[in-house]
Amino acid sequence: MTVDPPERVMRYLFRPPAAEAAGLLSLPWHQPLAEWDDALLIEVPQRGISRHVVRFTACDGRVYALKEIAEPLARHEYALLSEFEGEGLPSVSVLGICVDRPDAQEAILVTRYLEYSMSYRYLFSGPRAEHDPERLIDTLVQLLVRLHLAGVYWGDCSLSNTLFRLDAGSYTAYMVDAETAERYPTLSAGKRDYDVHLARERVGAELMDLQAGELLPGDIDPISIADGLPVRYAALWEEITREEVFRADEQALRVAERLARLNDLGFDVGEIELVTSPEGARLRVDTRVGEPGHNRREFARLTGLEVQENQARRLLNDVHSYRAYLETREGGPVAELEAGRRWLTEAYLPVVDAVPAELAGRLPPAEVYHEVLEHRWFLSERAGFDVGTWAAVRSYLQQVLPRTPSELTTPSVIADRGRSLDRLVTGRSRSD
CATH class of the missing domain: 1.10.510.10 (Transferase(Phosphotransferase) domain 1)
Known part of the structure; x- marks a missing residue:
């Protein structure tokens, strides 16, 4: 590993797991980001506009965003993003900052690139x-x-x-x-x-x-x-x-409707306060502020998969439909967890495993499965009958998914890029 001379003493502050940052320490942090060798960087085609110098690099199969910014702002942003991640607020994940750089250079804030x-x-x-x-x-x-x-x-x-x-x-x-x-x-x-x-x-x-x-x-x-x-x-x-006021005899229905409405909007419910009196009932709902999770948690309970909220809502409907299909086919009740397990192995995994290697990583697997369901509906509407899952899969893989550009976060692309950077900054590859 390259070691900076004594006059280039710098400090690196990284959040756990610290091992993730080890591969980044060989990068030329003493140099202005704008002067880094292009061979150490990667292009992110979907990047937005920034008033700061921002560069991207890959290491150990991960992509990182590096932003040059005044040290007080870097420390402030580092602290806030750490809080947000701990609370589940939807934000990028921060890894660390590099401060005390030579020649009074600004600090560098390091965040993990948000895949897809x-x-x-x-x-x-x-x-x-x-x-x-x-x-x-x-x-x-x-x-x-x-x-x-x-x-x-x-x-x-x-x-x-x-x-x-x-x-x-x-x-x-x-x-x-x-x-x-x-x-x-x-x-x-x-x-x-x-x-x-x-x-x-x-x-x-x-x-x-x-x-x-x-x-x-x-x-x-x-x-x-x-x-x-x-x-x-x-x-x-x-x-x-908003607080909601209604008659006491409407209590159960109105509370259920309000909670369902909040879940449909993508918000989780924390504490519920219901004050009743002879004149009526007053409902106040404390909404959780983290990423939406009602459907995500239920979907994870049934299948073990971690997906996003809208994906979970859509795929839960498919799990429930598959459970009804199993009960009809087998002439008896099927437990929820059993239906979730069988949906995973008999419906979901065969579809996502059908994606050929050259198209893998274009979209997250859950989004691929959702799009296959949508494509099946479209083909069936056009044909006037249900075309079935595998006709939809074949058509989707031939006509739809190839039009999605290869994402930078495709695991094989990042891994290859990470190995190239290893050779550049250390003079050897991981396999050496």
């Missing part, structure tokens, strides 16, 4: 672009509401500072940049309003930039979309936080 994530620019310019800014704004609004519920003032909410992951045909949004964020026990209405105001301005400018690049359809007005952001935010905030 896309920037808003990539979503509008990529091969799978669907030109749906309203759906993207809804996803961004949900992220902002989730942060505000956790007492987080973002201060720089924008499409550029957000990454998006496909989630059963929809998207899940993740916070990328937290250098301007502040944390409070609770967030005042004024702070929330100002955050929403800033988001509206930034989103409007970003959509106008897309329009100038001819990436927006002509019938979409960026200003109108941006003006709708505060309206969407206010409606979601009201739905999530």
Whole structure:
């Protein structure tokens, strides 16, 4: 391993597991990021716009984002992102910072690259672009509401500072940049309003930039979309936080409806406060602020798989359908856990295992399975009868999945790149 001379003493602060950072220590941290050898870096085609110098590298089969930033801001962001990860808030995962660099250089913040994530620019310019800014704004609004519920003032909410992951045909949004964020026990209405105001301005400018690049359809007005952001935010905030008053005899039904509505919106329920009196009942729901998990937990219980919330909701429906099929075929009840196990081995795994090696890694397995289900429905509608799973799989692998670009996070691609970097910084490969 290359050791810096004494005059280049630097400090590295890494979060556990520290072993993950070991392979990064040989990188030339004493040099400005802008001057690093291109051979040490990798291109991320879906990266967004940043006001800082940002570079990407791979090591031990993982991709990392390196951002050059003033040390106080780096320490602030490092601390906040560590908190967010511990609480399950949707944000990128921080690994560490490098400080005390020579010649009064700024610190470098190291975060783990969010696999299968896309920037808003990539979503509008990529091969799978669907030109749906309203759906993207809804996803961004949900992220902002989730942060505000956790007492987080973002201060720089924008499409550029957000990454998006496909989630059963929809998207899940993740916070990328937290250098301007502040944390409070609770967030005042004024702070929330100002955050929403800033988001509206930034989103409007970003959509106008897309329009100038001819990436927006002509019938979409960026200003109108941006003006709708505060309206969407206010409606979601009201739905999530409002107290509900109803007659005592409606108690069970109204509580169940409210909890189901919150789950459908992607929020988990924490504490429920129900105050009853002769005049009626008052319901207050404390919403959990971590990543949505109601369906994820149930799906994991039945199958052992960890997926995203919308994927879990869609796949749970398929598990339930498969259970009904088994009970009809076998003429008797099938336990939930048994149905989940058999769905996994008889339905899910055969489909995802059918993806050929040259297409593996284009999408997460759960998203592939969801898209196969959607493709089966589309083919069946067109044919006028159910074409069956395997006809849908063959058609999907021939016509749909090849149009999805090979992602940087394909394990084999990262592993190969990581081995190349090993040879460059240490002069040997892991197999030596």
